[in-house]
Amino acid sequence: MLNKMIKPLLASTAASLFFVTSAYAGGEAQTADFKYNLEPKKVSENVWCFFGALEIPTRENGGNMVNTCYIKGDNSYVLWDTGPSYIYAKQAYEAVSKVAGELPVKHVILSHEHDDHWLGNNYYKEVHGAEIIGPESINENYPIGHEDSRMFKTLSKNAIRGTKIIHVDKWYKETIKFKVAGVNLEYVPVGMGHSVEDYFLYMPDNKVILAGDLVMNGRITSNRDGSVEGQLSALEAINSKDWTTLIPGHGFIIDKTATDESVQYFTLTKERVEAAMDDGVDSTGIVEAVPLEEFKDKALYDLLHASNITRAYLEFDMGLE
Numbered sequence: 614m615l616n617k618m619i620k621p622l623l624a625s626t627a628a629s630l631f632f633v634t635s636a637y638a639g640g641e642a643q644t645a646d647f648k649y650n651l652e653p654k655k656v657s658e659n660v661w662c663f664f665g666a667l668e669i670p671t672r673e674n675g676g677n678m679v680n681t682c683y684i685k686g687d688n689s690y691v692l693w694d695t696g697p698s699y700i701y702a703k704q705a706y707e708a709v710s711k712v713a714g715e716l717p718v719k720h721v722i723l724s725h726e727h728d729d730h731w732l733g734n735n736y737y738k739e740v741h742g743a744e745i746i747g748p749e750s751i752n753e754n755y756p757i758g759h760e761d762s763r764m765f766k767t768l769s770k771n772a773i774r775g776t777k778i779i780h781v782d783k784w785y786k787e788t789i790k791f792k793v794a795g796v797n798l799e800y801v802p803v804g805m806g807h808s809v810e811d812y813f814l815y816m817p818d819n820k821v822i823l824a825g826d827l828v829m830n831g832r833i834t835s836n837r838d839g840s841v842e843g844q845l846s847a848l849e850a851i852n853s854k855d856w857t858t859l860i861p862g863h864g865f866i867i868d869k870t871a872t873d874e875s876v877q878y879f880t881l882t883k884e885r886v887e888a889a890m891d892d893g894v895d896s897t898g899i900v901e902a903v904p905l906e907e908f909k910d911k912a913l914y915d916l917l918h919a920s921n922i923t924r925a926y927l928e929f930d931m932g933l934e
């Protein structure tokens with residue numbers, strides 16, 4: 614009975630699939646690039662940023678769910694994170710050139726190894742000859758030629774094509790202060806925070822911080838390979854700087870309240886997970902015991918909160934690697 618019902622269905626699906634595939638295969642080379650519709654927002658005298666959606670990466674958003682920034686110097690741009698794909702990077706450059714001028718991108722500086730933040734690297738390397746500064750962990754965890762990380766699996770062909778994994782040219786394990794294209798920058802490593810190796814960029818002259826994913830707002834963070842303690846000390850390091858504008862890795866709040874949600878989320882996570890553990894709650898009950906109702910209405914709560922709490926429990930129970 615089941616067979617009879619399924620077979621005709623399969624037959625017709627196969628037929629339509631064949632039709633679609635053959636029509637698509639012929640047109641693949643000509644399909645237009647994914648349109649990111651990127652609009653740079655001026656956030657400071659010499660800084661323009663692109664703000665992505667408060668979503669996980671999907672075929673529909675093309676990975677445009679991350680924030681990236683252009684810093685304009687004397688005769689070139691310095692870039693903070695390059696976004697989820699070659700095509701995103703190319704369109705970001707075209708968009709920023711129109712409003713801020715057509716200068717080459719000579720330096721790329723990266724916040725951390727999650728691939729929504731740096732798969733635009735090869736556009737800036739190939740087209741602009743940019744030097745890439747970032748965490749050494751990219752070189753260790755993303756082998757050249759293995760195009761199989763999250764964006765490659767998620768994005769459509771017309772968004773991801775042209776994207777290649779390339780390695781960072783330089784990394785720093787200590788805070789480095791440098792002047793690039795006339796702009797003073799401070800690149801600060803904080804160790805394991807949101808990921809295995811995180812950095813933020815401080816611009817002392819205009820009091821701007823580019824925080825990467827150490828700061829998010831309007832949505833729940835993803836602590837899948839980070840550390841609650843590491844996040845809290847990174848947030849302390851960020852807030853010990855004299856800043857007036859802060860660009861989160863994801864989120865739209867950039868004024869002095871930009872870090873409030875992250876500080877609150879990790880402070881409450883620590884307090885409540887530890888309190889629950891003191892009360893004898895074990896790994897099977899911890900998610901239920903720490904709902905953090907203050908954050909229930911934030912984007913991605915249903916998707917990420919439970920795994921963040923499970924991860925926090927592991928961290929406080931036995932430490933992270």
Ligand SMILES: [Zn+2]
Nearest residue numbers: 725727807826
């Ligand atoms: Zn991240």
